[in-house]
Amino acid sequence: MPAQPHLPANAPNIVVIMLDDVGPALPDTFGGVIETPTLSRLAQDGLSYNRFHNAAMCSPSRAALLTGRNHHRVGNGQIAELANDWDGYTGRIPRTSATVAKVLGYYGYATAAFGKWHNTPANETTAVGPYTDWPAGEGIGFDYFYGFLAGESSQWEPAVVENTVRVDPSHGKEGYHFTEDMTNKAVTWMKQVHALTPDRPFFMYWAPGAAHGPHHIFKDWADKYKGKFDDGWDAMRERIYARQKQLGWIPQNTQLTPRPDTLSGWEDIPEDEKPFQRRLMEVFAGYTEHADVQAGRLLEALDELGIRDNTLIFYVWGDNGSSAEGQNGTISELLAQNGIRTEIKDHIRAMNELGGMDVLGSPKADNMYHAGWAWAGSTPHRSTKLVAAHFGGTRTPLVVSWPGKIKPDQTPRSQFHHLNDIVPTIYDVLDIQPPKLVDGISQDPLDGVSMTYTFDSPEASGQKKEQYFEIMGSRAIYQDEWIASVFGPRIPWKAGLDPAIFKWSPDNDLWELHDLSQDYSQAKNVAADHPEKVEALKRAFGVQAEANKVFPVGGGLWSAVFHPEDAPSNPATEFQFTQDVVGVPEFTAPKVGARSNLVTIEAELRPDSEGVLYALGAFSGGVALWVENGKLTYEYNLFEIERTRLESSDPLPSGKVNIEVETRKVSSDHAAPLDVVIRIDGKEVAKGHVPRSAPLAFTANDAFDVGKDSYSPVALAYFDRKPFAFNGKIESLKVEYLK
Known part of the structure; x- marks a missing residue:
């Protein structure tokens, strides 16, 4: 028998939109440099959160969002391609932490996921499965999936899966782009659900590959941004900072953090290389705007069906901060993941041999921008993706819109929250108690807390009192407006592997301390003034690490650095x-x-x-x-x-x-x-x-x-x-x- 609904009357449709590798400072909605009409429309129609957080890395963030648990607790302390045998790093969401799709399905929802997945063990992604950890598999629980299973993909010629069947690659024909393709499928699916089961609400997870590398987009989208980045990333950061303050998106006393000594300034880039670096950013900007516009097609479909007012939308602007993995700018971005050092002149030579600047963004390049652009995209914060110690890696704007129930309010919500809070919020809205058993399996408690208390009260006291972060040894612990953190052994924007990493021990790390009640951007390290607080937070991190299977700290480095031969x-x-x-x-x-x-x-x-x-x-x-x-x-x-x-x-x-x-x-x-x-x-x-x-x-x-x-x-x-x-x-x- 089909599952019987046990929902409140007029239960809302729920749509979760999440972009990839886009820093918190990029959307013009909140003072950035990239046009984001869909995000702006939803912000006008709903609520915005300026202290919302992710896990600083793709698979970990997605696992936390989908389960309401901390990422190590659900086996995703590292991306699926670099999983290992440590309990917190297996790359496999355990059945003790059922996904929101699984639970809502039992409550009568139709469920579907579109776009990038990245939460299936990499060695189980062939055409013969096993399918138990695929999105449309029995374990994960989506009714329908259309997208790619890996962490990134060509947008021109992706290896696409529909449910458990690999789509014929002939779909990647002239004029094709994956973000448009997945949106077509999403709109069709919504219309089918509404037509065939009009009384049945749906849950949709829409997560494009954009704007993860490679940065692939039609030339005219990139050309919209010609000349807009000519003065470089340092100047771009200053402009964004001023605009963020003007809009009231960040507190007026926020300090702009300085560029790290290990990252090149724009003035350090030779003049003959600057056109290459500028074009990389133009392509990225066009790619990102294009994704936001495609998200807008979902709203258009909801309007057309007359169900927009009763659809709860969470728009998460990024599963982590901007990615510095392009390092010095590249025509082929997996060079960085392979730890291979190159000279920019080699990239420019290869580009010119293939046809010049217009190659960037095309099927003949897997280009990705200079880490300086990623740093600017994290304004006013420090660092980038892969740094769990700093908000440049972990902070992301969130917009929540539900026209029929949530009154629009332009006052930013500044309560400290995390991706693991979305599932508890959904359950709270639906008056669902987190299940103790799913498919006869006892369930782990949720780590997140509901955010519904913020819907009507922008000044409400935050109810999330503690949250840890850890990615490959980079780590932090938030507790009651204090955060203690360690940068970690890797610098994402530096090419190659530093031999010192092989001698690293977490026991020797130096901790920072920041008072977030006065320091929005982690600009002032007060560890020397409060040694007792540092020690207390270090102990608190240890407790959280033990409870969430984080140990060994830095366990995500095993396959990524120390033993790549052990990668799945x-x-x-x-x-x-x-x-x-x-x-x-x-x-x-x-x-x-x-x-x-x-x-x-x-x-x-x-x-x-x-x-x-x-x-x-x-x-x-x-x-x-x-x-x-x-x-x-x-x-x-x-x-x-x-x-x-x-x-x-x-x-x-x-x-x-x-x-x-x-x-x-x-x-x-x-x-x-x-x-x-x-x-x-x-x-x-x-x-x-x-x-x-x-x-x-x-x-x-x-x-x-x-x-x-x-x-x-x-x-x-x-x-x-x-x-x-x-x-x-x-x-x-x-x-x-x-x-």
Whole structure:
């Protein structure tokens, strides 16, 4: 039998909108530089919160939002791709913490999620599951899902999933953009629910990939911002700060925190590099505005259906602060995650070889802006995404709108709140008691508190008395208007890995202390004046860490830094594929670009044979082997910065052949070089040296394919012929890891 509703009369529809990697200072709604008409409309219609917080990182924030619990308690102390075996870092939401979708479904709601997911174990995302931790799986509880499972994606050629089925990649055709696609699906779903079950309320979670890297947008959207960032990030920060005060979004006594010594100022950027840096920000701005405008289409649909007044909307402006992971500005942003150092001139050279400045934002780049722009996007706060110690990483504007029930009020709500408070607020609105049992499983208590007390009272005393933060050793503890914090061992905007991190111990960290009743932006460290308060808050953090499975502090660094070989992946050492195996997510695929391996292909060739034999990754980085013009060609694409091309010396034979590609790591060094030898029927036909390799991954959401290159093509040579399917027959493709 279907679940019977147990809801108050006229229960509202509920829509949660959350953008990705957008700093608190960016929307013009609150003094920023990016036009956000949808956020502004909702702010005019509802309430805004200027001391709302996230977990400083994607998967952790999303897990907290969806469950009402702290992120380590629900296994998401690190992103899903870098999960490990520590209890707080498994990347798996436990059944003891049912999601809001699961609970509302039992109360009679229709539920759907659209866009970026990022809360499924990375090694369980193949076409054969298991589906238990997929959004539309039994464990998570959404009725419908349309989006991508990974932490980021190309917006032009995404690997999209509908429920548990991978969508044919042909959807990424000319004029396609994923944010528009997911919005089309969301609007259609709302209309179907309203038409087929008009008395049934719905819950929608709409979370686009925007504006996480790569920054992909149509040229005309980026062009809207031409010239608006010409004076750089330092000046942009000053302008935003003045505007925030003018609007009353921040207190008048707020101090503008200084730029860190480790981050370049605009005056430090050579003049010949500045056009590149400016365009990166223009593209990001256009990408972000485009996402906000797409969110506006949801409001238009609600208006059209006549149900806007009884729809409760939470618009969360960002799952964390602006991302500094582009570091010095990049044409291919996973360089940073792989810890590979490069020179900006190499990025500009690669860009120019591909067609110049208009390449940025296009399918031929996975560009991401300089960390200076991310820092400016966090005005007036310190730091960026991945820093859980500072509000530049953890503070995000929230707008709540419910026209039929909440009276609009332009006075900012300044009570201290967190993403884990949204679920308790929903339950409070619906007069639902948090369930003690779900599917027969005892439930963990909620960590969040309801925010409904703020709806009618902007000056009400805050009811959230304590909240901890921790991401990869960066951490903080809030308690009654005090916050103690530790920056942590990593500086997100610095390229490469500092060897000092391998000697780091949380026991040696120096704690800061800030009195938030007088210091909105964490500008004044008063630890020296209140040593007893520091010690008390350190003890409080320890209590919270123990209760929420945070220990070991810095546990999220295990797969990210100390042991990348332990990152979730397919544990096999041998793989056997046929020509039918395509779209294998990279984190579950053989690491033919990172480990010593032997690829053996049994194929049948004809004189007119052409096409891809196998490919891993995308145009932004990957490795591929293909047949063209009677030759065998291999390319190792190191994030568009270095391309190593090998070509067979003799014309290919016809008939059945045995092709071997042997790859050997030259050393155990980070990003170690590779030696590659290609043989046909035992005869060496090509060999070469790859100067640097990708130790972690080429992409987050592209794939390994046999017989074609299904999403973004690895090589420019067949870019206009994608997926460049092999027109012959591949009997088998075997991959073996070598010692």
